[in-house]
Amino acid sequence: MIDRVHRSRTLLVTGGAGFIGANFVLQAVADGLTVVNLDKLTYAGNLDTLASLQGNPRHAFVQGDIGDRSLIARLLAEHKPDAIVNFAAESHVDRSIDGPAAFVETNVVGTLGLLECARDFWRSLEGAAREGFRFLHVSTDEVYGSLGDEGKFTEQTAYAPNSPYSASKAASDHLVRAFHHTYGLPVLTTNCSNNYGPYQFPEKLIPLVIQKALAGEPLPIYGDGLNIRDWLFVSDHCSAIRRVLEAGRIGETYNVGGNAERTNLTVVKTICTLLDQRRPLADGRARESLMTHVKDRPGHDRRYAIDASKLESELSWKPSQTFESGIAATVNWYLEHQPWVQRVLDGSYRMERLGS
Incomplete structure (x- = not known):
């Protein structure tokens, strides 16, 4: 099997200033790849995250929309990437409930524009460049809907999205499949x-x-707090994407999970315990006392769980972090990076723009 990681020297990454996309970009550049990073810089795009790459010749940042076909065509012609990795998406369920149109515009119409540009660029390639080109679309387990108490989502699970967000992602998945x-x-x-x-x-x-x-x-918890999610540490997700990009079978879907099902209550209690140990409240209260149940979100899926056995068996990938190690590392990171958090909270992260 061809090892494409070493041939894919240039990637066009869309949504590369968002949470997962930026972590992917940081990892890829650190590993010696060149990244053309396209992001619209909505509220979720944060160039503070990419500050360490300022002036790095292997990172070029471009502010723009995946639905801007002339821009996409120009970037493809200029940089001739070996692959496109599409993270660009509106992704917050609550926001999709309040305003679904933006989710359709970015996640469906935008993805369609990106796919059409990718198709035309791929058709223009010849030989090894054409053979090695890949379009990798990053999606979510929410397209599968909600699980009962048993079973896990596999790549064969029927789509049954329950929120405007997951419906828009399901539509984008179908477009990607159709273009293949x-x-x-x-x-x-x-x-x-x-x-x-x-x-x-x-x-x-x-x-x-x-x-x-x-x-x-107060720590707000939707409903009874017993909704279950499979939690995946972001660096593990990025390594999985890299592995699929280098060795995945064309046209295939790979589920990526963390083997870490936890209720929301368990997640919140774990964070409370870690913070009580690291940064006790001045009055000595246990932070669990701050937990407050609030009205449940409309259409709130009860349980998600990923079966990642296809990725593990075909491509020899497994998560490196347990939930316990990952959540401890996450709490530590936030304690050590409060200036980054405060700039998000006060909005100042949107007032400056990083040069490429």
């Missing part, structure tokens, strides 16, 4: 479980709880 079967575009798709780790936007559960717990504020 209709046009022959060499695509790969990954569907991941819930990510966590450094640089995650503080609206998501784990960083939100860390910040509120540090401040001694």
Whole structure:
């Protein structure tokens, strides 16, 4: 099997200033790859995360929309990437409930534009460049809907999205599949479980709880808190994407999971315990006392769990972090990077733009 990691010297990464995308970019550049990083810089795009790459010749940042076909065509012609890795997406379920149109525009219409540009660029290539080109689409386990108490999502699980966000991602997955079967575009798709780790936007559960717990504020928990997610440390997700990119079978989907099912209650209690040990409250209260149950989110899926055995058996990938080691590392990171968090919270991260 061809080892494409060493041939894929240049990647076009979309959404590379977001949480998972930026972690991927940092990892790829550190490993010697060149990255053309395209991001629209919505609220979730944070160039502070990429500050260490400023002036690095292996990283070129471009602000733009994946739906801007003339821009995409120009970047492809200029940089001639060996692969496109598509992270670009609106991804917060609560925001999709309040305003679904933006999710359709980015996740469906934007992905379609990116696919059409990728197809035309791929058709222009010859020989080894054409044979080695890949379009890797990063998706979510939420497209599969909600599980009962038993079983796990596999790559054969029928799609049953329950939120505007997951419906828009399901549509984008179908477009990627269609471009392979209709046009022959060499695509790969990954569907991941819930990510966590450094640089995650503080609206998501784990960083939100860390910040509120540090401040001694109430910790909101949807419903009874017994919703279950499979938690995946972000660096493990990035390594899985790299592995699929280098050796995955064209046209295939690979589920990526952390083998770490936990209820939301367990996640919050674990964070409370870690912070009590590392940064006790001045009044000596246990942070679990701050937990507050709030009205459940509409259409809240009860359980997700990923069966990643295909990825493990075909490509010899396994997560390096347990939930316990990953959540401890995450809490430590947030304690050590409060200036990054505060710039997100006060909005100043959006006031400056990083040069390429």
